[in-house]
Amino acid sequence: MDDYSVKLFDVIIVGGGIAGKMLAHRLPASMKIACITKAEPNVSNSVIAQGGIAAALANDDHPEAHFEDTIAVANDHADIERVNLLVTEGKQSVQTLIEEGLLFDRNPSGNWSFGQEAAHSKRRILHSGGDATGKGIMDFLQTKTNNKLSLHANLVVIELIIIKGRCAGVIVLDHLGKKSRMYGKHIVIATGGIGQLYEHTSNSEISSGDGISLAYHAGALLTDLEFVQFHPTILQLNGKSKGLISEAVRGEGAQLVDEDGKRIMEGIHPSLELAPRDIVARAIEASYQRQKKVFLNAQDITGFNKKFPTIYQNCLDHSINPLTENIPVRPGAHFHMGGIQTNEWGETSIPFLYAIGETACTGVHGANRLASNSLLESLVFAERAAQTIQSKKDDDFSISGIKPFQNHMVNLPSIVEIKKMMTTYAGIIRDQAGLERLLERLTPAIQQLSAHVFSDLALPTLKLAHHLTSSFLIAKSALLRTESRGAHYRLDAVHHDTNWTGKVIAISKNGCCQLNRHTINDQKKEAILK
Incomplete structure (x- = not known):
């Protein structure tokens, strides 16, 4: 491994998903930027994100409607000022990326093809490649950042370096077990989610909450950690998760049925399969507790194999033909609403340490995330973090008294x-x-x-x-x-x-406490939306 300790980066980004890539895209080329990835660059939740990105770009849509949908799902727990930033700046962010060349799917008339997902009052979900939106955005951002950053793959960040109260770098571990230090003026955690903490998940193999752990051991503040969203429909065979079945499939009319063919959402919620995710996930899990397996019947969706090519192929790879067979599904850990507490500019409670993407808690999701708001959050707050980093004056720090690493063993659960x-x-x-x-x-x-x-x-x-x-x-x-x-x-x-x-x-x-978040009332909503 290279000796990084002699190098000083302007920005070190920990994580290789959409949030980190968007940050690098919005930072000037004059900055020396390092991107550390836990695995190869093509391994992340962003790459496998099937669902689209929500933005009020349709002629009959407006950010105010998107705002209302977001806070309704958040169960009186969202930071409404941040939600307003999400839906207003998010619309502009997506529009700007489109103008820069990002492609989304169009209908036969040549207009944007907007999908429907649970708890959205409008069809506002943009997709790329049918059910490969994350990969589409990642590929686009990769072309924009190839020459702007140095990539350091297959390194695990094990600790943040704190010097005189500020974050000044990271300590990394390679696959051989060698530890090294990397120093930077600005350190950005963009490590993604926590799905691999659970037996069943839609997440990539590297999503094990590293960012949360790093921030905690460095002394940063974390919030809303109890709010873990379980996606209702993960393809499951013989007790093993085999990939996500996007909510967009239910948006196109697929029905959840038990092994007797009974629709399990009848009598539970008026929106049936398009009820908020937590309600649908609990209904499916309750059916399993009654010893009734649950399936997704998508056989009536016209052109399923063209609308959802990735899902279709994954089902075929597991000997299921969704055109003629029901798809066995069960909930799995999907998205973490909580994380490292940040302000509206991506700054954490530790100076010069930032968090963006799923590992951050911006408050926009509250107690439950609205479908397809996650990619939007990554774009909006990555752009805001980029603005903050560029506005900061250099704050020099000195490196001295570096001690050699030890190798203590601790007996932990497997x-x-x-x-x-x-x-x-x-x-x-x-x-x-x-x-x-x-x-x-x-x-x-x-x-x-x-x-x-x-x-x-x-x-x-x-x-x-x-x-x-x-x-x-x-x-x-x-x-x-x-x-x-x-x-x-x-x-x-x-x-x-x-x-x-x-x-x-x-x-x-330092312990636990309760903080007040902005509560929702009609007078405050009207003031924000003006």
Whole structure:
């Protein structure tokens, strides 16, 4: 591996998805930018994102309608000023990318083809390549950033370097177990989601909450960690997740049925299959608890193989023909509404440390994310972070007294054990007893980790450390929120306890607290939307 310690980058981006790429796209070419990826550059949640990107670009649509849909799904927990930024600046961001050459699917008339997804009052979802929107945007941004950054692949960031209270770099681990330091004026965490903390997930193999763990051990503030969205429809065979079946399939008319052919959403929600994701996911899981498997019947969708070529091929690869057969589905961990707390410019509680994309908590998703708002969030707040970075004056820091790395071993639960416990006790349905049982197992391990400097841990321990830390923090937050709200559903709670409205659970190494988030009322909405 190169000796990075002699290099000083202007910006170090940890993560290779859409958020990080958009940031690099909006930064000037004069900056020395490093991009660190945990695997090869084509491995990320962004690349496999089937769903589209929501933007109020249709003639009969308006950002105000998009705003209303977003906060309705957020279950009285969104930061409404940030939501307004998302839908207004998001529309312009997508429009600008289109003008720069980004292509989205068009209908036979040559106009943009807008899809329908759950809880959207309008058809406003743009797709690229049918069900390959993430790859389409990634490919476009890759062409725009190829010559602007230096790529450092197959490196795991194990610790943030803090010098005199500011973030000044990262410590990385290569596949041989060698540790190195990289220094930068601005450090941006864009590591994506947490799906691999669970047994069943739509996420890529590298999405294990690394960003949350890095920020926590550096002392940053994290919020809304208890809100994990489970996608209702993941292709599942023999108890194994085999890929996402996009919500757009239900938007085109596919129905959820049990093994007897009964529609499982009847009598549960007036929007049936297009109810908010948390409601659909719980309905499917409840059917499984009754020993009734659930299937997606998409056989009446005209041109399924052309509208959803990636899904169609994936089904065929697993010996299922969706044109003539029902698709077996079950919920899986999909998107994390919580994460590293940031302001509206992507700044964290640690100076010169930023977070963008799914690993950040901007407050726009509240307790439940509106479908196809995730890619939009990545674009909007990456652009805002780019503006902030360019506006900052250089703040020099000196590097001295660097100690050699140690290799301490810590006995931790296995990844298999952590995933099983998280799925059982911190999954779609939770309660106090289960969460306490989970924390009883995780807390001693966290205490052992905290007794050491992260970068001084041995390779076997480091492979588990981020996984364990993020799992512990989600479980801790889930136990602290005693109500049910959005994607956080507790059997032992009163749903939507008004005493909790606007209350945010914040966690750092210094402890836990409750913060107030902007609550929603008609007068405030009118003021923001003017």
